[in-house]
Amino acid sequence: MASLDRDAELLKRFRAGDREAFTVLYRTHQASVFRFALAMTGDEPRAGEVTQDVFIWLIHHPATFDPSRGSLGAFLSGVARKFLRRRRAEEMRWAPLDELSLAESRSSSVDSDAETLRRAIVALPEKYREVVVRCDLEEKSYEEAAGAIGIAVGTVRSRLHRARALLARKLDRRRKEEQCPA
Amino acid sequence: MSGMSCREFERPLMESARSRPMDAAVRAALAAHLEICPRCSRALERQIRLSAAMEVLAERTADVSAPPSVEQAILAELNVVQRRAARRWIYAGAGAAVAASLAMVWWLGSAAPPKKMESHAVTKPPAAVVQASAVVPAETSALVIPVKRAAKRRVTSASKREAPFIAIPYTLPLDPRERVDVVRMDMPVAALIAAGLPVGMADPTGQVRTDVLVGQDGRARAVRLVAIASSN
Numbered sequence: 001m002a003s004l005d006r007d008a009e010l011l012k013r014f015r016a017g018d019r020e021a022f023t024v025l026y027r028t029h030q031a032s033v034f035r036f037a038l039a040m041t042g043d044e045p046r047a048g049e050v051t052q053d054v055f056i057w058l059i060h061h062p063a064t065f066d067p068s069r070g071s072l073g074a075f076l077s078g079v080a081r082k083f084l085r086r087r088r089a090e091e092m093r094w095a096p097l098d099e100l101s102l103a104e105s106r107s108s109s110v111d112s113d114a115e116t117l118r119r120a121i122v123a124l125p126e127k128y129r130e131v132v133v134r135c136d137l138e139e140k141s142y143e144e145a146a147g148a149i150g151i152a153v154g155t156v157r158s159r160l161h162r163a164r165a166l167l168a169r170k171l172d173r174r175r176k177e178e179q180c181p182a
Numbered sequence: 183m184s185g186m187s188c189r190e191f192e193r194p195l196m197e198s199a200r201s202r203p204m205d206a207a208v209r210a211a212l213a214a215h216l217e218i219c220p221r222c223s224r225a226l227e228r229q230i231r232l233s234a235a236m237e238v239l240a241e242r243t244a245d246v247s248a249p250p251s252v253e254q255a256i257l258a259e260l261n262v263v264q265r266r267a268a269r270r271w272i273y274a275g276a277g278a279a280v281a282a283s284l285a286m287v288w289w290l291g292s293a294a295p296p297k298k299m300e301s302h303a304v305t306k307p308p309a310a311v312v313q314a315s316a317v318v319p320a321e322t323s324a325l326v327i328p329v330k331r332a333a334k335r336r337v338t339s340a341s342k343r344e345a346p347f348i349a350i351p352y353t354l355p356l357d358p359r360e361r362v363d364v365v366r367m368d369m370p371v372a373a374l375i376a377a378g379l380p381v382g383m384a385d386p387t388g389q390v391r392t393d394v395l396v397g398q399d400g401r402a403r404a405v406r407l408v409a410i411a412s413s414n
Contacts, residue, residue, distance in 0.1 A: 059260055136240070
């Protein structure tokens with residue numbers, strides 16, 4: 001609650017022309033926005049671009065944040081989600097088919113489970129990827145994830161179950177490939 | 183619970199691998215099922231491995247943050263936005279000042295009565311108030327109003343362009359600190375003559391444009407000729 005008040009106050013000060021207030025806001029929230037974007041894209045430069053898009057958007061639309069509807073962190077994560085989706089739609093328009101469907105096939109045999117998992121998460125369909133990022137990487141509750149994504153709690157559970165089944169299968173396949181390389 | 187199928191254990195199995203709190207009865211049923219179901223046991227193993235990898239991945243990214251170039255780009259955008267906003271304020275201020283000036287001009291033009299041509303406040307009485315030389319009695323002839331040097335300079339420069347004020351006879355002298363108003367109006371020549379002011383005009387039925395110096399008490403103290411307004 002204190003951080004919510006603090007963020008609201010900082011945004012208010014920024015709207016009154018206080019540049020330092022925005023810098024504080026950026027330094028407080030940039031890491032979580034960047035991490036979310038990185039988990040979703042699996043690519044640091046792209047995650048950086050999304051983070052930049054999110055905060056530049058906030059510079060131009062500071063009045064859009066309503067503290068009564070939730071924290072600034074959740075709000076920014078929602079904005080990041082929209083930018084990711086927009087970016088994804090643009091990439092889908094131009095990327096060749098093989099690049100879209102076989103992203104995970106490029107992992108080398110020396111990748112650890114975590115690295116394999118990172119690639120596997122990025123290759124998941126977006127609706128599954130997002131619940132994994134929210135629930136397992138950000139360790140949010142089902143309720144928080146449902147609120148952030150805008151779906152029912154039951155849908156979060158079923159998507160997470162499906163996503164984890166896909167990821168577990170990929171990890172298993174990777175391990176088998178490592179044990180008996182073709 | 184014992185009659186539950188593998189499908190029904192899928193979710194409890196996931197929750198167990200994620201170390202989430204679970205109903206005690208469900209936990210017991212799951213444990214019993216795992217003992218007799220090798221397929222679900224393998225599935226749990228896979229899920230536990232997945233959770234461990236997920237933890238490693240979360241730890242790896244726990245300290246990552248956006249590169250400094252992102253902050254630089256954002257602060258640059260902030261500069262642009264703030265400069266643009268400052269420029270907007272300057273334009274708005276200038277616009278408001280122009281609008282206020284125009285409104286003032288319009289108000290002054292429309293608010294003044296027809297006879298009263300213009301009126302403006304003067305904080306100090308003008309130094310160039312002189313006596314009505316021909317007719318003013320001796321006691322009022324030495325009407326000299328001391329003023330501060332700055333005010334004197336200002337009024338003196340104005341009086342270079344305009345005629346000096348002539349004190350109206352038998353009125354109280356102005357105090358140097360007294361606030362006065364100058365009111366421009368057309369006055370009958372006859373009234374000026376009757377007040378003992380030297381008006382060098384042949385036609386006493388005409389009118390002359392004058393500036394009248396009004397004291398704080400609202401009484402006229404001095405007058406000066408500006409121009410002949412009309413003649414009957």
